[in-house]
Amino acid sequence: MAVSVSTSSIPSLNSDRSNRFATSAISSSSPGLRLSSYSSSLLFPLRIGTGGLSSSSRRKRILPVVKAKKQTFSSFDDLLAKSDKPVLVDFYATWCGPCQFMVPILNEVSASLNDKIQVVKIDTEKYPSIANKYNIEALPTFIIFKDAKPFDRFEGAMTAAQLIQRIEDALKIKQ
Amino acid sequence: MTVQASTSFSFGISSFVIPPARSRHRSVIRAQVEPSEKSVEIMRKFSEQYARRSGTYFCVDKGVTSVVIKGLADHKDQLGAPLCPCRHYDDKAAEAGQGFWNCPCVPMRERKECHCMLFLTPDNDFAGQEQTVTLEEIKESTANM
Numbered sequence: 001m002a003v004s005v006s007t008s009s010i011p012s013l014n015s016d017r018s019n020r021f022a023t024s025a026i027s028s029s030s031p032g033l034r035l036s037s038y039s040s041s042l043l044f045p046l047r048i049g050t051g052g053l054s055s056s057s058r059r060k061r062i063l064p065v066v067k068a069k070k071q072t073f074s075s076f077d078d079l080l081a082k083s084d085k086p087v088l089v090d091f092y093a094t095w096c097g098p099c100q101f102m103v104p105i106l107n108e109v110s111a112s113l114n115d116k117i118q119v120v121k122i123d124t125e126k127y128p129s130i131a132n133k134y135n136i137e138a139l140p141t142f143i144i145f146k147d148a149k150p151f152d153r154f155e156g157a158m159t160a161a162q163l164i165q166r167i168e169d170a171l172k173i174k175q
Numbered sequence: 176m177t178v179q180a181s182t183s184f185s186f187g188i189s190s191f192v193i194p195p196a197r198s199r200h201r202s203v204i205r206a207q208v209e210p211s212e213k214s215v216e217i218m219r220k221f222s223e224q225y226a227r228r229s230g231t232y233f234c235v236d237k238g239v240t241s242v243v244i245k246g247l248a249d250h251k252d253q254l255g256a257p258l259c260p261c262r263h264y265d266d267k268a269a270e271a272g273q274g275f276w277n278c279p280c281v282p283m284r285e286r287k288e289c290h291c292m293l294f295l296t297p298d299n300d301f302a303g304q305e306q307t308v309t310l311e312e313i314k315e316s317t318a319n320m
Contacts (some may be wrong), residue, residue: 021224023188066235091263093258093261093263094246095245095249096240096243096260096261097234097238097239097242097246098241098290098291099261100238100239100242100320101236101239102239124263132265133262136263137262138261138262138290139261139262141263142221155290157301
């Protein structure tokens with residue numbers, strides 16, 4: 001299945017090395033690149049692209065030409081707390097068919113709703129503790145977090161239109 | 176070289192994913208552990224037979240079918256049983272031993288409910304017309320994983 005990548009940032013957590021979560025955003029210049037495999041190779045704290053929070057990065061990062069945002073978080077809770085927008089979290093697994101089906105759809109949705117919501121993907125096999133915390137069973141499970149708390153939750157694959165509708169319905173109440 | 180290693184595999188086919196240079200900060204070659212070809216073939220045959228037997232059809236997007244078949248094969252390799260790949264478990268080994276979620280799972284057997292989108296009833300929006308999937312199709316649609 002081809003992975004089509006959009007211009008917006010979709011961090012994914014898939015490396016369970018330590019408490020350090022490396023999330024990375026993929027830009028449109030990386031066709032065929034698996035989002036979920038990107039950040040698992042990153043073992044070190046990352047330099048922040050916007051604002052330089054982490055000055056202790058051991059690795060010199062060369063930022064790609066197109067837009068990509070890298071941030072370091074000490075935990076998933078940290079990621080949620082630091083987000084200025086609601087967060088859509090996709091709990092997935094590598095060999096889950098519907099989860100892979102949703103990859104291009106999430107790219108599309110993330111691009112269309114770029115300023116309204118942040119999309120994050122969590123590999124439940126690499127981060128089982130987070131999956132357990134939110135009682136994830138069927139995959140894919142999507143949870144929309146508002147103010148760092150689960151606000152809406154739904155399972156299964158769907159079309160981009162359906163997903164956008166679902167997100168907008170959830171966000172409407174906030175506004 | 177960063178290697179993602181899983182448990183042991185016999186006929187493991189490692190596909191190396193080399194990301195395009197312009198978007199990577201350093202070149203990384205990573206081996207993706209794949210299910211054994213033998214298990215994939217077993218689960219492929221099983222899927223075709225079971226689709227026929229249950230009167231269900233594969234997804235219009237055979238990529239979904241392929242990923243699930245590989246997921247079943249992967250669990251078969253690791254756990255000895257084809258545990259449903261579209262679920263998160265506390266203890267996979269225990270679940271495989273218990274059997275509820277071993278493919279074909281109880282919800283599928285009782286109500287033809289397959290949330291993996293492997294076996295789809297004809298009325299399902301995503302259901303295609305086919306009850307066959309070739310090894311070629313599986314390899315091609317999962318080549319970039």
